[in-house]
Amino acid sequence: MEEVKRQGPKNFNEKLMSMDRRWVFLVLGVVVIAALLTGIKAPLSITQEVRDVYNFVEGLKEGDNLLVAIDYDPNAKAELHPMAYAILEQAMAKKLKVITLTLSQNGAGMAEQVVRDVVDSVSTYHGFSPEYGKDYVFLGYRPYYALVILGMGQNFRIPYPTDYYTTPLDSLPMMRRIQNYNQVTGVIDITGSNVADAWVANANGRYGVKVALGLTGVSAADYYPFYQSKQIFGLMGGMKGAAEYEKLTDNPGLAMEAMGVQTYAHLVIIAFILIGNIGFFLDKRARKQRGEAV
Amino acid sequence: MKRQFPLLLVFLSGVFMVIQYFVPAGFSEKAYEFLIDWTIIIGIFALALGIWSLVRVSYHKIKTGHPDAKYSMVTLAGLALMLFFGFQFPGYDYKEVYRASQARDYIATNFNNAGAAATEKVFLPENDTLSIDVATLRAELPQFADSVEHWVELFQTSDWFEGADNEAEDLAAVTAAAEELRAMVAQYDGVSRADTATLTALGAQISGISERGAEAANRLDGITDVYPFTGGLESYMFRAFFEHIMIPIQATMFSLLAFYIASAAYRAFRARNLLSTVLLIAAFIVMARVLEMGPLTDLVNKLSAWVLLVPNLAAKRAIWIGVGLGIVATSLKVILGIERSYLGRD
Numbered sequence: 001m002e003e004v005k006r007q008g009p010k011n012f013n014e015k016l017m018s019m020d021r022r023w024v025f026l027v028l029g030v031v032v033i034a035a036l037l038t039g040i041k042a043p044l045s046i047t048q049e050v051r052d053v054y055n056f057v058e059g060l061k062e063g064d065n066l067l068v069a070i071d072y073d074p075n076a077k078a079e080l081h082p083m084a085y086a087i088l089e090q091a092m093a094k095k096l097k098v099i100t101l102t103l104s105q106n107g108a109g110m111a112e113q114v115v116r117d118v119v120d121s122v123s124t125y126h127g128f129s130p131e132y133g134k135d136y137v138f139l140g141y142r143p144y145y146a147l148v149i150l151g152m153g154q155n156f157r158i159p160y161p162t163d164y165y166t167t168p169l170d171s172l173p174m175m176r177r178i179q180n181y182n183q184v185t186g187v188i189d190i191t192g193s194n195v196a197d198a199w200v201a202n203a204n205g206r207y208g209v210k211v212a213l214g215l216t217g218v219s220a221a222d223y224y225p226f227y228q229s230k231q232i233f234g235l236m237g238g239m240k241g242a243a244e245y246e247k248l249t250d251n252p253g254l255a256m257e258a259m260g261v262q263t264y265a266h267l268v269i270i271a272f273i274l275i276g277n278i279g280f281f282l283d284k285r286a287r288k289q290r291g292e293a294v
Numbered sequence: 295m296k297r298q299f300p301l302l303l304v305f306l307s308g309v310f311m312v313i314q315y316f317v318p319a320g321f322s323e324k325a326y327e328f329l330i331d332w333t334i335i336i337g338i339f340a341l342a343l344g345i346w347s348l349v350r351v352s353y354h355k356i357k358t359g360h361p362d363a364k365y366s367m368v369t370l371a372g373l374a375l376m377l378f379f380g381f382q383f384p385g386y387d388y389k390e391v392y393r394a395s396q397a398r399d400y401i402a403t404n405f406n407n408a409g410a411a412a413t414e415k416v417f418l419p420e421n422d423t424l425s426i427d428v429a430t431l432r433a434e435l436p437q438f439a440d441s442v443e444h445w446v447e448l449f450q451t452s453d454w455f456e457g458a459d460n461e462a463e464d465l466a467a468v469t470a471a472a473e474e475l476r477a478m479v480a481q482y483d484g485v486s487r488a489d490t491a492t493l494t495a496l497g498a499q500i501s502g503i504s505e506r507g508a509e510a511a512n513r514l515d516g517i518t519d520v521y522p523f524t525g526g527l528e529s530y531m532f533r534a535f536f537e538h539i540m541i542p543i544q545a546t547m548f549s550l551l552a553f554y555i556a557s558a559a560y561r562a563f564r565a566r567n568l569l570s571t572v573l574l575i576a577a578f579i580v581m582a583r584v585l586e587m588g589p590l591t592d593l594v595n596k597l598s599a600w601v602l603l604v605p606n607l608a609a610k611r612a613i614w615i616g617v618g619l620g621i622v623a624t625s626l627k628v629i630l631g632i633e634r635s636y637l638g639r640d
Contacts, residue, residue, distance in 0.1 A: 021557040028556050042584065045595050074541035075548035106544070109536045120400050123441045124407055125434070144337050147330055154327050218551075224602055225611045240584055259584065265552060266581045272560040273574070280564045 013286060016279025024272055031268050032261055040260035049227055050244040053188065053212045053234030057087065060185055062095040065178055069189040069199065070111035071103045071145070076192030076216050077110065082242040082255035083214040084111075084190050088118040090249045093126040097174045098136040099184070101160070103145035103195050112138055112164060133172035140164030146198040153207040155180050181209040186233070190214035200226050214241065301631045308629035348373070372535075379532035397449035401442050401468055401511035408438040408475055409504030413497035428493070432482045435475055435500075442472040442507065449514065464510045471507030475500065576601050 060066065068088055072080045091098050102111040115138050123129040130136050139160045142148045151158035156178060157169050169175045177183060187209055189199045196213050200223075204211045210233050213223055217238025226232045236245055239262050242255035287293070311329070314322050352366035360366070411434055446468055478500055485492050565571040583598035627633035 019560070021560075024557045024560055025553045028553055032552075043591070045591065047595075047599065073544055075544035077541065077545055078549070106536075106540060109533060110541065116396065116399075120403055123400070123444070124404060124437060127437055129441065129444055143341070144334060147333055147337075151327075151330055154323070158327065158330070221602060221606050222610060224607045225614060228603065228607055263584050265556075266584055269556045269559050270578065270581060272556060273563045273577075276560050276563065277565055277574075280566075 011286075013279050013283035016275055017283060019272075019275070027272075028265060028268050031264050035261040035264040039257065040264065041256070042259040042263040044240075044243055044247050044256070044259065046244050046248060047241075049235040049237075050241050051234075051248065053087075053214075053236060054090075054245060054248040056186060056210070056212065056233055057090055057094070057096075057188075060091075060094065060096055063097060064185045065097045065099065065174075065183055066091050067099045067101070067184050067187045069101055069103060069187065069191070069195070070107060070114060071189055071191035071193065071195040072110075072216075073104050073106040073192070074110060078254075078258070079216050079238050079242060080190050080192060080214060081110075081114065082239075082253050082258075083236055083245060084114045085118060085121075085253055086242065086245045086249050086251050086255075087188055087190070087214070088114065089121055089251055092118060092122045092130050092136060093128065095128065095135070098130075099139065099156075099175075099178070100136065101139035102141045103148055104191070104193070105141065105143070108141040108164065112140075133167070134174055137172050137175060138164045145195045146202060149198050149202045150206065153181050153203065153209075181207045184209055186210040186212065188212045188214065192216040192219065196223060200231050204231050212236075297634075297637060300637060301634070305629055305631065308625070312629075345373075376532065376535060379529045379535065397445040398511055398514045400445045401449070401514075402508040404438045404441045404445070405471065405475075405504040405507035405511065408435060409501040409508075411435075411438075412500035412504075428482055428485055428487055432479050435479050439472040439476040442468065442475075446472075461514055464513045467510035468507055468514075471503050471510065474503045475507070478503070576605070 057066065068084070068091065070084050088098065088100070100111065100115050102108050104111075115136065119130050119132075119136065132138075139156075140163060142159045148159040152160075156175065160169060162168050163172065163175075181187075181203060187199060187203055189196055189211060191213070192215065196215060196219075199211050199213070203209050211231070212234040213226075213232050214236040215223060215238070217240070220235065220237025220241070223232065223235055227235045236242060239255055239258055243259045246253050246256050307329075310325075314326050349370065352370050354360075355366040356363045356370075411431055446465060450465065478496065481496055481499075485496070487493075559577070563570075563574045563577060565574050579594065579597045579601055582594045585594075587594050624633065628636070
């Protein structure tokens with residue numbers, strides 16, 4: 001009987017420290033749903049690494065070639081989709097020549113949808129209808145990302161003899177002028193995986209093309225060394241990075257809406273960490289008072 | 295010989311690739327390009343091997359009545375169905391059909407956007423970034439109409455359209471709606487933002503026109519009605535499987551992370567000693583950068599940037615250098631034949 005009592009939470013302090021995880025899930029779920037329903041917004045400050053990406057695209061001239069790699073699976077859609085929308089819309093509205101592709105196995109259908117939506121949005125809101133093959137192309141998916149990135153450094157036609165719709169690259173007017181990275185002013189890779197490493201190491205390292213990254217929140221911290229060493233010229237991290245970009249482009253979308261939800265989710269996590277620590281210190285004090293080892 | 299030959303091959307390939315990297319001559323680049331093609335070919339075999347392995351393991355589980363056999367059945371069914379739906383049958387111009395269905399979607403979207411702009415956006419609060427004024431709306435309506443006409447033209451010029459029946463009537467309805475939309479611009483002359491009664495009435499009129507236009511556009515048939523089950527990447531079923539099964543499943547799996555991270559943070563972040571306290575404080579600072587903290591916001595942002603760019607960066611750089619040296623060491627061991635585990639045990 002005594003043994004059983006020791007196993008379970010004995011007092012208030014221990015209850016605070018070892019709350020059933022289902023309570024954490026429940027509270028977080030309720031807060032996220034409530035924040036979604038109420039549409040609470042969060043204030044946003046712009047970080048330099050995101051501003052660098054924006055300034056780069058904004059600084060390009062009409063007709064410059066920009067490569068946007070939509071290298072993520074549906075699992076990272078919530079964080080990375082808004083980035084892809086905001087960047088592509090900015091680029092197409094500026095009448096840049098945009099090459100899009102995906103090196104993510106499950107990304108082709110989703111990436112194509114993004115491109116379609118953005119073209120539609122630009123046609124509707126910017127008084128300019130980007131034409132396929134002339135103003136933008138979608139090359140689709142090819143496996144073995146490192147090889148594809150290296151191959152494009154030689155010639156886009158090595159990994160992509162045809163585009164997503166099986167049109168030979170030389171039949172697309174804008175691609176006739178593009179052989180390899182030498183004709184591309186910059187690459188923006190939006191990814192939740194280590195495809196980013198290959199872009200940095202191969203596209204930037206080997207061929208010297210300027211690279212920026214849009215990453216999921218969990219992986220963003222890993223790439224700050226590349227930003228500081230100027231191997232990448234900018235970095236957008238997670239939902240916040242996407243929301244900052246939407247704010248910079250004055251194109252409010254899902255990320256700015258979701259920032260409110262994320263803010264409250266963070267508050268819940270902080271509250272639970274505090275509760276755990278309060279329990280920990282109360283328990284430590286109680287043990288000290290009882291003369292037990294702490 | 296069975297072991298020596300692969301070792302020799304690895305040694306020669308490895309040494310060649312190392313030297314090639316530092317030789318910027320044309321022949322070196324050509325050789326590199328040639329070898330990259332080899333890698334792709336090897337990769338294709340690996341893919342075939344992977345599919346064969348998946349089928350074999352799943353089949354074995356089903357045959358032996360393994361408790362997880364039901365999952366294997368779903369796996370095999372998914373593999374077979376996606377192969378079938380994604381197959382492109384020869385003799386059919388998928389690109390044209392795709393363009394036709396794309397044009398149809400865009401026509402409907404433009405009408406929907408016009409309706410939404412006229413009925414909703416003008417009434418949003420002044421400080422809302424999405425709000426637009428009457429002048430903007432006046433400028434946008436002809437753009438919607440232009441865009442509709444652009445897509446109608448593309449739709450009509452697609453090869454697929456020529457063979458379709460009963461489309462002319464719907465296309466005429468679409469064009470008429472676009473013209474009506476364009477004509478509505480004049481109705482906004484002299485109407486101010488404050489004149490909400492007139493704006494509401496005009497918004498309702500545009501909404502009606504847009505609804506008619508979108509309905510007519512949606513009646514235009516696309517590939518889904520011609521070949522519902524097959525048609526390569528544009529197959530209705532292929533896309534439906536991807537969009538309605540694959541995307542939600544993956545998004546759900548990733549979203550669950552938020553809950554696990556919350557639970558793990560609650561359990562792990564305890565100020566037990568100096569190092570764990572430092573970790574706890576760093577986590578607070580980085581998490582707090584998305585919060586509005588009043589006068590402290592700027593300080594928190596600066597602190598957060600410092601945490602990411604100084605201690606985080608130092609640690610990451612050390613890890614990266616360590617990983618890089620590890621890769622060099624392992625590669626050298628493989629090239630020199632010291633590391634032979636890739637050869638298997640035979």
